[in-house]
Amino acid sequence: MIKFYNTLHRKVEEFTSIKDKEIRLYTCGPTVYDYAHIGNFRAYLFEDLMRRYLSFMGYKITHVMNITDIDDKTIRKSIEEKKTLTDFTKKYVEAFFEDIKTLNILPAHHYPKATEFIPQMIEMIQVLVDKGYGYTTDDGSVFFKISNFPDYGKLANLNPDEMRTGSRIESDEYEKAEGRDFVLWKSRKPEDGEVYWDSPWGEGRPGWHIECSAMSTHYLGTHFDIHCGGVDNIFPHHENEIAQSCAATGDKFVNYWIHNEHLLVDNKKMSKSLNNFHTLRDLLNKGYSPETIRYTLISTLYRQKLNFTFEKLEASQKAINRLRELKRRLETVSSNSGIDLQNECKTVIENIMKILGDDLNISGALGVLFTWVGDVFGLLDQNKVSSTGAQNGLELLDKIDTILGVINTQSHDIDSSIEVLIAKRETARKEKDWVLADEIRNQLLEIGIILEDTPDGPIWKKK
Ligand code: AMP
Numbered sequence: 193m194i195k196f197y198n199t200l201h202r203k204v205e206e207f208t209s210i211k212d213k214e215i216r217l218y219t220c221g222p223t224v225y226d227y228a229h230i231g232n233f234r235a236y237l238f239e240d241l242m243r244r245y246l247s248f249m250g251y252k253i254t255h256v257m258n259i260t261d262i263d264d265k266t267i268r269k270s271i272e273e274k275k276t277l278t279d280f281t282k283k284y285v286e287a288f289f290e291d292i293k294t295l296n297i298l299p300a301h302h303y304p305k306a307t308e309f310i311p312q313m314i315e316m317i318q319v320l321v322d323k324g325y326g327y328t329t330d331d332g333s334v335f336f337k338i339s340n341f342p343d344y345g346k347l348a349n350l351n352p353d354e355m356r357t358g359s360r361i362e363s364d365e366y367e368k369a370e371g372r373d374f375v376l377w378k379s380r381k382p383e384d385g386e387v388y389w390d391s392p393w394g395e396g397r398p399g400w401h402i403e404c405s406a407m408s409t410h411y412l413g414t415h416f417d418i419h420c421g422g423v424d425n426i427f428p429h430h431e432n433e434i435a436q437s438c439a440a441t442g443d444k445f446v447n448y449w450i451h452n453e454h455l456l457v458d459n460k461k462m463s464k465s466l467n468n469f470h471t472l473r474d475l476l477n478k479g480y481s482p483e484t485i486r487y488t489l490i491s492t493l494y495r496q497k498l499n500f501t502f503e504k505l506e507a508s509q510k511a512i513n514r515l516r517e518l519k520r521r522l523e524t525v526s527s528n529s530g531i532d533l534q535n536e537c538k539t540v541i542e543n544i545m546k547i548l549g550d551d552l553n554i555s556g557a558l559g560v561l562f563t564w565v566g567d568v569f570g571l572l573d574q575n576k577v578s579s580t581g582a583q584n585g586l587e588l589l590d591k592i593d594t595i596l597g598v599i600n601t602q603s604h605d606i607d608s609s610i611e612v613l614i615a616k617r618e619t620a621r622k623e624k625d626w627v628l629a630d631e632i633r634n635q636l637l638e639i640g641i642i643l644e645d646t647p648d649g650p651i652w653k654k655k
């Protein structure tokens with residue numbers, strides 16, 4: 193049984209897909225006005241972990257992630273830089289694709305851009321107007337009338353009495369207390385410069401929320417399985433998506449709303465506005481590997497806040513090194529006698545998958561994995577593993593890595609040669625051959641690798 197916390201009902205629920213063994217998944221993508229920070233990547237990595245787990249469990253997944261290239265921020269910044277919207281956003285769209293590849297995030301099957309879906313948005317707004325959910329204002333904007341949609345507020349758990357209905361809000365992002373009629377189509381304003389499209393209501397541009405309703409319906413239909421995003425998306429964005437989609441199509445829209453908690457810095461949300469963010473590029477330039485960043489961001493339950501620290505990156509690097517070291521050791525086993533690990537590996541993988549099925553309990557799953565890793569190191573030290581056992585162990589690591597995505601990665605080849613050198617140095621140190629140990633340390637330094645000896649053994653990072 194697979195269970196997820198469904199924000200819509202505020203409880204952990206059994207997951208069942210609409211079609212047998214098929215999942216249609218929509219995840220809110222980046223707003224391309226700057227480089228994404230690693231807080232954003234916590235969202236995309238949680239979604240990646242979920243997707244990889246569900247694939248492992250045999251589901252065929254269709255994944256759509258939108259690219260928000262029209263909103264208040266992209267328009268404002270493109271004008272500041274005196275560029276067309278497309279020219280301005282292009283750089284950040286490309287950077288985003290590079291970053292997700294670096295982080296070993298599986299690509300979505302479709303990446304629709306808002307600018308490419310204006311006709312579909314206009315069509316949906318027209319349906320809302322025709323059905324009495326949308327109304328136009330004198331300046332040619334269109335708003336969603338939330339008092340006509342009784343279910344409004346169910347996702348974000350809003351109290352309808354406290355919502356200021358009857359007044360209107362035009363900006364893309366706003367606070368819960370301001371829940372009220374929101375904009376579907378914004379009439380052309382001087383501050384939008386040349387960013388406008390023709391519509392039945394005159395020149396203008398879509399609001400942010402309608403983008404996701406139109407694009408998800410286009411690719412996934414009027415009723416699909418899972419919709420994800422960070423908790424900051426619950427209100428107003430997802431609440432408004434539900435209102436628009438359900439009102440326009442009369443269908444259920446989404447069965448499971450799954451939201452990740454934030455990545456924090458000093459207990460505050462990592463965000464551009466607080467200027468407390470790290471981009472992926474910043475951390476890579478500091479010498480941290482993509483796998484280290486990936487592991488740090490996936491290894492805490494998605495529903496828990498995660499405080500970012502450099503110590504966490506160091507700990508992640510150690511964990512990955514340990515998995516890779518085990519892989520290396522298993523690859524060298526050539527004994528005909530010893531334990532074949534058949535039953536152990538079967539039980540461990542079953543346990544891990546079962547634990548992950550409980551709302552993606554990654555810490556529990558990693559706990560089981562590392563207990564097994566410790567046991568196998570113990571057996572290897574006593575030469576008790578047969579080559580069949582080693583093969584079974586390697587298969588387990590490969591299986592688990594289809595979900596974790598940190599062992600067998602592009603940088604692995606470089607990393608394993610570094611690890612071989614480190615292992616040689618460790619042997620030299622044990623044998624008190626300080627000259628050789630120092631030689632190897634210098635050799636590593638020359639290729640930009642800094643070694644640090646800790647009570648748990650050496651760790652390394654790139655300069
Ligand atoms: P944006 O580009 O601001 O639309 O955000 C893209 C995704 O990142 C959304 O799903 C946000 O909820 C998520 N997000 C933004 N900041 C954080 C953070 N500090 N921690 C986790 N997720 C975040």
Ligand code: ZN
Pocket residue numbers: 219220221258404429
């Ligand atoms: Zn969205």
